[in-house]
Amino acid sequence: MKFRLSFAPIERWLEAERDQLPLWLPVMLGLGIAGWFILPERASWIALIAAALGLSLAGVAIGSGRRAGVALLVAGLAIASGCALVWAKAEWVAAPVIQRPMIASFDADVAQVQQLVAKDSVRVALRPIAAPKLPPKLRVTIANADAPVGLARGDRLRLRARLVPPMPASLPGGYDFAVTAWFQQLGATGKAFAPVQRLSAAPDGGSLRDRIGRHTRESIAPGAAGIAVALVTGDQGSVSETDADAMRRSGLAHLLSVSGLHITAAVGAAMLLTLRLLALSPKLALRWPLTLIAAGAGAVTGIGYTLLSGAEIPTIRSCIAALLVLGGLAIGREALTLRLVATGALIVLLFWPEALIGPSFQLSFAAVVAIIALHEHPRMRAFTAAREEGVLYRLARNAAALLLSGIAVELLLAPIALFHFHREGLYGAVANIFAIPLTTFVVMPLEVLALLLDLVGLGAPFWWATGKAIALLLWIAHSAGNTPGAVALLPGMSRGAFSLLVAGGLWVCLWRTRWRWLGVLPFAAGAGLAFATPAPDLLVTGDGRHLGLRGADGSYALLRPKAKDFVRDMLAEAAGIDEGLADLDDLPGASCTTDTCRATISRDGRSWTILATRSAYLAPIKAMNRACAEADIAISDRRLPRSCKPKWLKLDKPMLSRTGGIVVRFGDPASVLVTKRTGDAHPWIDPPSLAGRSEAP
Structure with a gap:
């Protein structure tokens, strides 16, 4: 009796929330997937699965007659399944990866083409032919001046390229391309050298997506072409960096990714047009299920648009949701509910568990x-x-x-x-009030009409109108994005803080009784932890070539004055600043030569001295040893001599190869964050290699 009474309040609460319980199934599945990515070792993955199964056994012990028992049983099985599913997927997609940079000449078929307007180049995914010393799939960038005219999927090329392994994150919390490449089965990336020869062209001039993108770029003003291509094909490579940055800063970047808004507009337009046209016939209107027919037309349109736009994860998710909505309408159910969203999430996670992160x-x-x-x-x-x-x-x-x-x-x-x-x-909430209706009811219909009327040579006026509408959209983006205080910046957020924020948000959104507001507590705790994280004092990339050092005024200085914009943007993003990085030569307390830099900064009443090399020339051993002994941290992109012994940290090539990029916060005590974890057993850390990789083909 006591056991029953102790569960009575929980049972009453779960009974009140019975309609919401299924919503937590994809959450639990996602929890298992996230656990596999977060935990480093196989033993910890097995332990997670075992703990989840133990949770299920606890549910069995409580009894299937109680909602608490069923909830624990299902939750445990979902968590275990999520961990096992993504683990199996990672092993299933395993493909060879090159181990070090190499230069190779080879023939290859073009699998995908993406224009990169900001870099005046084109990015192509290739499948090498008769090249056993190369991975089965790789990606290279070709300068537009060197690329064959009209390059399209299905072309066969002969080229020479410098290839490197997929790059891991350069700094803690940074973008880890090695993970993405692993699940896309990319074994190398690189840059092609001129000349690039086309051996044969695709018989149909490339995919429909490529042809539409090429036609759109040729039909509309250059400033609007990138946005127009992104809206219809999902290819954002044609958007200039200035416009892309404005869209991100204004909270409108979601408009460039073909997802819910675009699929909804396409499906809704197809349904409305089908319904109106069929309703013109009284006989059809009275005898045929026009709503069901219109829903079918919408479904075909949604699937076609998804395939046309490249079938990216957001598009697939939106298409699945649209099909579920259409199915609900067909059987007379409520169209848009959280259960529909949960079903879409469940389907995506079952087929693409890696999408979760x-x-x-x-x-x-x-x-x-x-x-x-x-x-x-x-x-x-x-x-x-x-x-x-x-x-x-x-x-x-x-x-x-x-x-x-x-x-x-x-x-x-x-x-x-x-x-x-x-x-x-x-300012995204305000900008979207104007941008979403403009995109949905003006830009996209005009672009569709222009493409359709081009079939009979009458699309030019609509392309002109589309260009003007996109110009207005870009004006909204630049105005909102460049307004003072338009962007909130944060140097870094721990996984713990992020987990609390996500857990609190889900708790508030998925429950319906007053207990939902308990989710505000973890959300507030996560926000507090996130904003309490101090700015990093020193950032060192994983190759040891670049570092950012925070000065007394909060600005950051860069070791190498000639560092590319990519490096500067990466360090500025990690530091949580919106302005450019100065040169270390100009930092107060810094003394630099062509070969080395020495900088001294003060934090919390203590001075820290950083020594860094920035050339390939070796300093005299005695001078180097003396400089190391005077420094708290020594940094280099090469191996420093064993006799170089700084007071605290020695970050040379051997050390950084084990730790990856480093973030240091000086204080009492000082703290260090590393990119790589000791004993990490995820497959992209030590991927399968290619036989004979030391020789170029």
Whole structure:
């Protein structure tokens, strides 16, 4: 009896939340997937699966007659399945990876083409032919001046390229391309040398996506071409860096990724057009199920648009959601619910479990969950309910609802954006009020009409109008993105803080009783931890070539004055600053030569001296030993002599090969974050190699 009474409050709560319990199935599956990525060793993965199965056994012990027992049983099985699923997927996609840089000449078939306007080049995915010393799939960048005219998927090329292994994260918390490349089965990346010879062209001129993208770029003004191509094909490589940065800063970057907004617009337009055309016939309107037929037309349009745009994860997720909505409409069920979103997430995670750790998956699902959770609230339902009122009042109420939705979305997306990108646009809610209707009801319909009318040579006026509409969209993006205080910056967020933020947000959004508000506590705790994280004092990339050192005024100085923009942007993002990096030569307390730099900074009443090399020339051994002995930290992209003994840290090539990039915070005590973890057994850390890799083919 006592056992029963102790579970009574929990049972009453779960009974009240019975309709919400299925929503936690993809969350538990995702928890197992996340655990596999976070935990480093095989023993810890097995322990996670065993612990999850133990949770299921606890559910069995409680009994299947109680909701608590069933919930624990299902949760444990989902967690174990998530960990096992992504582990199996990682082993299944295993492909050879080159171990070190190499120069190779080879023939290859083009599998994918992406224009990179900002770099005046094109990125191609290649499948080498009769090249056993190369991985089966690789990616190279070709300068536009060297690329064959009209390069398209299906072409066969002969080229010579410098290839390198997929790059891991250069700094803690940075983008780890090695993980992405592993699941895409990319064994190398690199840059092609001229000349690049086309051996044969694709018989149909490339894929439909390539042809539409090429035609769009040729038909519209250059400034708007990148946005136009992204909207119809999902290829963002044609967007200039200036415009892409403005879209990110203004919170409008989601418009460039073909996802929910675009699929909804395409499916809705197809349904409306089909329904209106068929309804013109009284016989069809009376005897045929026009709504069902229109839903079918919408489904075909959604699937076609997904395939056309490259079938990226956000697009697939949106297409699945759209198909579920259409299915609901066909059987007379409510169209858009959190259960539908949970079903879409479950399908994506079952087929692409690696998508969980990507910002695209997290941002897209978080946005939809925020919108639906807000609009399912009784007060919001009452506010948005249809009523008799004037046009101006209706427009104002709709604008207010859109603004509230934007605020809810920004609140839920901010932790994700700050965790992955260290920045978040603060004016996105306002900018989206104007940008979403403009994109949905003006830009996209005009672009579709232009493409259709080009079949009969009448698309030019619509391309002109599309260009003007996109110019207005870019004006909104640049205005919102360049306004003072438009971007919130954060130098870094720990996984613990991010986990608390995500857990709190999910708890608030997925439950319905008053206990949901307990989620505010972990959310607030995570936010407090995130914003309490001090800015890094020293950042060192994994190759030891670049470092950023924070001065007394909070600005950062760079070791190598000629470092490329990519390096400068990476270090600025990791530091959480929006301005450029100065040169270490100009930092107060720094003394630099062509070969070395020595800098002294003060933190919390203590002086720290950093010594770094910045050339390939070796200093006299005695002078180097003396400089090392006077330094707290010695940094180099080569092996320093054993006699070089700094007071605290020696970050040379052998050390950095074990730790990866380093973030140091000086204080009492000082702290060090590393990129690589000791004993990490994930397959991309020590991937399968190619026989004879030491020789170029």
